[in-house]
Amino acid sequence: MKVLNIIESAYRATTEEQDDTIVWLSHTLKAAGADLGVLLRGNAVNYAVRGQDAAGLAFGAWRQTQPPRLANDIAALPTKVFRSMCCPKTSRNAASKQAISSPGSSASRATASPASSPPTTRFGTGNPLPLAGTASPASADFRAYRSALTSSTVFCGSGR
Amino acid sequence: MAEKKTLTFALMDAPYESGRTTTALRLIDIAARRGYAVNVFAYEGAVLLPFSRQQPHPNAVHGRDVAEENHLLTKEVVAALIVEAARNGGKLDWVNCGLCVDERGAGEAIDGVRRGAPADFWKMAEASDNTLVIGTR
Amino acid sequence: MASYLLIESRDPFESADVAFCHDLARRLAVAGNRVTVFVVQNGVLGVRAGARSSGYAELARAGVEVLADDFSLRERGIAADKLQPGVTPSPLDLVIDRLAEGAKAIWH
Numbered sequence: 350m351k352v353l354n355i356i357e358s359a360y361r362a363t364t365e366e367q368d369d370t371i372v373w374l375s376h377t378l379k380a381a382g383a384d385l386g387v388l389l390r391g392n393a394v395n396y397a398v399r400g401q402d403a404a405g406l407a408f409g410a411w412r413q414t415q416p417p418r419l420a421n422d423i424a425a426l427p428t429k430v431f432r433s434m435c436c437p438k439t440s441r442n443a444a445s446k447q448a449i450s451s452p453g454s455s456a457s458r459a460t461a462s463p464a465s466s467p468p469t470t471r472f473g474t475g476n477p478l479p480l481a482g483t484a485s486p487a488s489a490d491f492r493a494y495r496s497a498l499t500s501s502t503v504f505c506g507s508g509r
Numbered sequence: 510m511a512e513k514k515t516l517t518f519a520l521m522d523a524p525y526e527s528g529r530t531t532t533a534l535r536l537i538d539i540a541a542r543r544g545y546a547v548n549v550f551a552y553e554g555a556v557l558l559p560f561s562r563q564q565p566h567p568n569a570v571h572g573r574d575v576a577e578e579n580h581l582l583t584k585e586v587v588a589a590l591i592v593e594a595a596r597n598g599g600k601l602d603w604v605n606c607g608l609c610v611d612e613r614g615a616g617e618a619i620d621g622v623r624r625g626a627p628a629d630f631w632k633m634a635e636a637s638d639n640t641l642v643i644g645t646r
Numbered sequence: 647m648a649s650y651l652l653i654e655s656r657d658p659f660e661s662a663d664v665a666f667c668h669d670l671a672r673r674l675a676v677a678g679n680r681v682t683v684f685v686v687q688n689g690v691l692g693v694r695a696g697a698r699s700s701g702y703a704e705l706a707r708a709g710v711e712v713l714a715d716d717f718s719l720r721e722r723g724i725a726a727d728k729l730q731p732g733v734t735p736s737p738l739d740l741v742i743d744r745l746a747e748g749a750k751a752i753w754h
Contacts, residue, residue, distance in 0.1 A: 360688055360721065364531045365524060365581050368568070376570040392659060392688055400723035406531075408538045408586045409593030414579045415571075420723070422570075514746040528687040529655060532738070535717070539742045639745040641653075643753045 351384045357391035363417045364403055369396065372422045379427055387426060396423050513599060515546040517637040519630060521645040523554025524583040530558070533643050534586050537601070541590050544597030548637065549604065550630035553645065556605040556615045559587040559622045584619050591621040604629050649680040649749040653741065656754060657688040658700040664692070667754045668701045675709040682749070684741055685733070686715040693719075695728045706732020713740060 356371050363369050372387075379385050389396055396419045403416040518537060522530045540547045551558060565580040567573060587603060594601040604625035610616055634640040652671050658664040667683065675681045683705060685693055692700035693714045706712050713736035719726055726735040745751055 360528055362525050362527055362530065364528070364721070365583070367578070367580060368570070373570050380570075392657060392691060395691065395722055398723040400725070401721060402723070403717075403721040405717075406535075408534055409541065409589030409596075411585055411589040413581060415568075415573065415577070512746075516742070516745055532655070532686055532715075535738055536741060539739050543742070545742075545746075639748055639751065641741075641745060641751050641753060 351386070352378065353386045353388060354378075355388045355390060356393040356396070357389075359392035359395055363419065364406060364413070367413070367415050367417050369417065369419055369422065372396070372419065372426070375426060376422070387423075389423070396420065513544055513546065514540075514638045515548070515636060516540050517548040517550065517630070517633040517640040519550045519552060519640070519642040519644075520555035520558070521553045521643065523557050524560075524563075526554065527645070529643050529645070530555075530583070534583070534590070536641070537590050538593065541594035541599060541601055542597060544594070544599035546599050547590075547594055547601045548633035549601065550606065550625070550627075550633060551603065551609075552606045552627075552630075553609050554613070556609045556613060556618075558583040559603060559605070559618045560584055560615050561617045561619045588619050588621065602633070604633070606630075647679055649744065649747065650674050650682070651741065651744045651749040651751040652681070652683045653751065653753045654683055654685045654689045655687045657690075658692040658698075660688070663754075664689075664700065667752075668705055670752075671705055671710045672708045675705075680711075680749075681709070682711040682713060682740075682744060684713045684715065684736070684744075686718050686738070688718075688722075690714045690718045690722060690724060693729050693733045694724045695730055697730070700730070702733050703731040 354371065354375050356369075356375075358371075359369075361369075366373075375385060375387055395401075399420060401418075401420050403418075404413075406413040406416065518533060520530070520533050522533075524530060537547055537549065561584055563582045563584045565575050565578065565582060567575045568578040568580075571578070591601045591603065601621070603622045605615070605618060605622055607624045607626055610618075610624060650671075652667050654664065654667045656664050656667075671681050671683050683702075685702075691697065693702055693712075702712050712733045714729060714733050715738050716726060716735045717738065719729075719735055729735065741751075
């Protein structure tokens, strides 16, 4: 059974949990043997941005010593990570230019050349299952994404 | 010396569910460091913030044991804020809404937290320089 | 002249209701009040330079003070010097300052 984990809710209590619990769950399911892919869409595309720093929280004498390190957690996913591509022109998130690159992230390789992005392609607008098949900078990823969807899949979405 | 103020906060979110909780605790921390008189009325899920039976856990994904993970427990944050306010000449009066406590079975709270009712929130707000309600969604 | 503090925690990509906060802030400012919009949490995703216009620059031009929580910015990897025009990073302390001064505050 293939699994596609679509993560769209971002920074929902990540400082309290010291993790994103759904990224964490992806790691755990993978370790349990799941054939897992992860699609970051919506605000969760920001998880791939370099330079995130949640360190330094303190409440009275209590100091947080293990802040969330979300970009590292994404990079460390031993699986394919598809980052929802947004063309910089219509981008709702200029973070596309700051994406991390990691061996496991095919979307990140695609973002290395944003100039190749068609002007109107955007994953995940409204419907998280963009079956229109628009050619995209991450077209290889899109085919893989669709392939995952046509298998039996389990969606582990995060809530609000 | 800056004038000491009295502020009231109403919270609704349960722990580990929303970024609002972290921001609320950060605000209370700032007020506590200033030695303000801080009132918190915890409503609905927020009554679990000082729940005494919270326990830390290890983090196998990151290879950290319990001590290394040092998981944030909201009960410890609340306790630290109570101490901090007092240390700076102020006070943190944390009131859990009683009915919310009952329906959630959240009766075991840390020392320094008291049970109350919405009328307490009204009294707090009336006696404060300002009140901020952080509602849930 | 009254002082208003609108704390915007929602981002304009997932919540169309951010427009409510903007509209209120603008109207209050036009009416001659002192208005601050303090953006926190995912709200700061809308203040990053290059993001689809979320109206904060227009708010600043209308006389609203638009501030963004510096921790929320850093947490999301948004450089403090790469914000939309008119938006200034600020420590969260400012919210307590304004509350202490008696500003009418709304959390959104």
